[in-house]
Amino acid sequence: MAKQYSRRNLDFMIKEVLPVAELTQYPHYQDYTPDMFDMVLDTAEEIADKILRPAYVSGDRNQPELVNGQVKVHPAVKEYVKAMGQAGMIGATFPYVHGGQQMPGVVGACTEFIHGSANNSMIMFAGLTAGSAHLITSFGTPELKEKFADKMMSGEWTGTMCLTEPQAGSSLTDVVTTASPQADGSFKIKGQKVFISAGDHDITDNIVHLVLARIDGAPLGTKGISLLVVPKFRVDANGSYTVDNDVISTGIYHKMGQKATPAMHLTFGDKDNSVGYLVGEPNQGLKYMFQMMNEARLGVGMGGTYIASAAYYASLEYAKERPQGRRLNNKSLEEGQTFIINHPDVKRMLLTQKALVEGCMGLLFECHYWQDMIHALGEGSEEAKPYQLMLDLMTTVAKTYPAEMGIRSVNEGLQVFGGYGYTEDFPLEQMARDVRIMSIYEGTTGIHSLTLLGRGITANGGKAPQLLFAKIMETISEAKTHDELVPYAEKLEKELGRLQKVTMHLLGIAAKGDNEVFLSDANLYMDFFGIVSVAWCWLKQGVVAKTALVTNSFEGEELAFYESKVHTMKFYFHYELVKTLSLSARLTDTEVLTIAKAMEPALQ
Numbered sequence: 001m002a003k004q005y006s007r008r009n010l011d012f013m014i015k016e017v018l019p020v021a022e023l024t025q026y027p028h029y030q031d032y033t034p035d036m037f038d039m040v041l042d043t044a045e046e047i048a049d050k051i052l053r054p055a056y057v058s059g060d061r062n063q064p065e066l067v068n069g070q071v072k073v074h075p076a077v078k079e080y081v082k083a084m085g086q087a088g089m090i091g092a093t094f095p096y097v098h099g100g101q102q103m104p105g106v107v108g109a110c111t112e113f114i115h116g117s118a119n120n121s122m123i124m125f126a127g128l129t130a131g132s133a134h135l136i137t138s139f140g141t142p143e144l145k146e147k148f149a150d151k152m153m154s155g156e157w158t159g160t161m162c163l164t165e166p167q168a169g170s171s172l173t174d175v176v177t178t179a180s181p182q183a184d185g186s187f188k189i190k191g192q193k194v195f196i197s198a199g200d201h202d203i204t205d206n207i208v209h210l211v212l213a214r215i216d217g218a219p220l221g222t223k224g225i226s227l228l229v230v231p232k233f234r235v236d237a238n239g240s241y242t243v244d245n246d247v248i249s250t251g252i253y254h255k256m257g258q259k260a261t262p263a264m265h266l267t268f269g270d271k272d273n274s275v276g277y278l279v280g281e282p283n284q285g286l287k288y289m290f291q292m293m294n295e296a297r298l299g300v301g302m303g304g305t306y307i308a309s310a311a312y313y314a315s316l317e318y319a320k321e322r323p324q325g326r327r328l329n330n331k332s333l334e335e336g337q338t339f340i341i342n343h344p345d346v347k348r349m350l351l352t353q354k355a356l357v358e359g360c361m362g363l364l365f366e367c368h369y370w371q372d373m374i375h376a377l378g379e380g381s382e383e384a385k386p387y388q389l390m391l392d393l394m395t396t397v398a399k400t401y402p403a404e405m406g407i408r409s410v411n412e413g414l415q416v417f418g419g420y421g422y423t424e425d426f427p428l429e430q431m432a433r434d435v436r437i438m439s440i441y442e443g444t445t446g447i448h449s450l451t452l453l454g455r456g457i458t459a460n461g462g463k464a465p466q467l468l469f470a471k472i473m474e475t476i477s478e479a480k481t482h483d484e485l486v487p488y489a490e491k492l493e494k495e496l497g498r499l500q501k502v503t504m505h506l507l508g509i510a511a512k513g514d515n516e517v518f519l520s521d522a523n524l525y526m527d528f529f530g531i532v533s534v535a536w537c538w539l540k541q542g543v544v545a546k547t548a549l550v551t552n553s554f555e556g557e558e559l560a561f562y563e564s565k566v567h568t569m570k571f572y573f574h575y576e577l578v579k580t581l582s583l584s585a586r587l588t589d590t591e592v593l594t595i596a597k598a599m600e601p602a603l604q
């Protein structure tokens with residue numbers, strides 16, 4: 001089986017592109033040494049090799065079913081969650097005060113990449129458990145932490161996020177699940193939640209649901225949403241968790257992909273006997289949930305990227321072994337068939353895959369590094385503010401662009417396989433199904449695009465894009481010190497200018513108060529922003545690679561690695577960055593064909 005990721009490339013990201021070792025100089029990370037990060041990655045590889053990779057296909061072919069109210073999942077899921085709990089990996093990045101190990105998030109992102117590329121379909125169990133436990137440790141009482149979060153971090157219990165309702169998907173304003181206060185301080189929960197990942201299973205004795213609900217009499221809209229812990233089983237008189245908490249699995253969705261993780265329709269309080277415990281203050285639930293959503297958003301962007309990585313290596317291996325046709329410059333029948341990797345169009349598809357995967361990795365790891373710098377410098381401190389502003393702006397981009405490009409990249413990979421790619425004999429068809437969800441959950445591409453253009457770039461007087469653009473300019477200056485990179489530095493500088501012009505044009509429309517026209521092509525603006533951001537990450541990788549090449553005399557694999565970086569950077573600029581031309585033409589075109597009044601006669 002082809003490899004699914006390159007450890008060399010992960011090392012490049014965290015040892016050469018980003019100064020992750022320097023994090024250990026800050027008190028927050030002082031208990032770590034860089035070699036400890038290698039050991040964490042070794043452990044992650046072991047779990048991927050032993051448990052995750054062997055179960056990737058069988059987890060897909062044996063999807064969970066809801067039978068007599070019970071859901072059984074693939075046995076490897078249990079092994080995986082247990083191994084993650086035992087290795088301390090579920091809460092590894094939480095601060096010590098929350099029971100974690102204060103490991104840099106960027107290292108956690110590497111382990112996620114290793115696991116996700118091996119079996120994206122199963123790892124959600126651990127990710128959701130970590131995210132929901134972190135909500136409890138961050139905003140709940142010590143009692144809630146002791147009762148629930150500790151068991152989640154050890155892998156004894158799992159967790160979920162219960163936001164979506166039949167009428168409230170993108171629009172969480174419309175959540176109607178209710179929480180009625182009881183004399184003992186707890187709440188009776190009533191409502192329906194749909195699409196709840198890992199919402200039911202047979203791998204642990206209890207499941208801890210983090211539920212968004214409205215306390216009786218709460219204000220309308222997002223200001224009236226609270227967060228509650230609602231376990232599947234609540235505590236009995238002996239302190240054991242055996243009391244059925246009236247959380248019923250009403251249905252299971254039969255999904256296109258990621259089949260190893262069941263998505264459940266859950267009914268809370270059908271018998272008026274579902275009890276929940278408030279996390280933090282009433283009506284602050286959505287604000288708290290944003291912590292988990294933002295963590296999950298980087299996770300979803302990463303999901304698009306690690307599945308695309310697995311697809312890239314599978315199609316690269318196939319292209320090197322599949323003979324078909326003859327080279328364009330040598331059609332002689334005397335010569336045997338050539339391998340398809342020698343056809344320029346196949347090379348283009350492979351380079352597209354590589355350029356998208358490694359470029360998006362650059363953006364995602366950058367965001368994780370900013371998050372670590374926030375912890376290193378002190379959350380809320382003046383020093384950490386620039387990182388916080390950039391992270392707030394870019395989380396939405398790092399979720400959306402890699403998700404969309406992951407889908408595209410896997411599709412290119414499937415095309416490399418020709419007809420075989422469309423069959424179950426090769427993993428690409430499964431990967432194509434698995435990756436498709438990335439642009440939908442944790443906020444659709446449409447919704448994130450509205451956030452970026454409608455709020456992100458103008459928040460705090462536009463400070464975040466200013467900081468980001470200054471960072472991009474720093475890389476451009478560094479690139480200009482290498483003759484070979486000058487044309488690329490100049491290209492990016494030009495496109496950055498174009499992005500700023502387009503942004504000013506759109507903000508001019510916003511200033512006139514016509515929000516529908518202003519935001520009508522927000523999705524294309526996201527694309528533009530994503531392309532420029534990833535071109536920056538590529539230039540950054542290009543500078544590191546070029547510097548390594550001129551200061552060392554590499555041979556063999558190392559020489560090939562760095563040369564391939566520079567070549568793929570050039571490919572991204574020539575094939576992807578150029579798309580900004582058509583995007584800017586559309587975004588400054590005054591003829592808007594999608595707003596309500598123009599649309600009516602069009603969509604027949």
Ligand SMILES: Cc1cc2nc3c(=O)[nH]c(=O)nc-3n(C[C@H](O)[C@H](O)[C@H](O)COP(=O)(O)OP(=O)(O)OC[C@H]3O[C@@H](n4cnc5c(N)ncnc54)[C@H](O)[C@@H]3O)c2cc1C
Nearest residue numbers: 161162163164169170195196197263441442443444446447
């Ligand atoms: C496999 C899977 C797992 C999931 N796991 C979870 C989970 O664990 N927990 C959980 O709470 N939820 C989960 N979800 C739900 C997921 O987050 C929602 O499906 C998603 O938020 C979209 O909501 P929706 O399906 O109701 O689509 P809708 O909100 O109805 O959107 C439909 C389309 O309309 C567009 N649209 C909607 N509103 C607007 C608007 N205002 N402006 C412009 N365009 C708009 C959207 O972009 C989209 O293209 C999961 C979903 C799936 C499929």
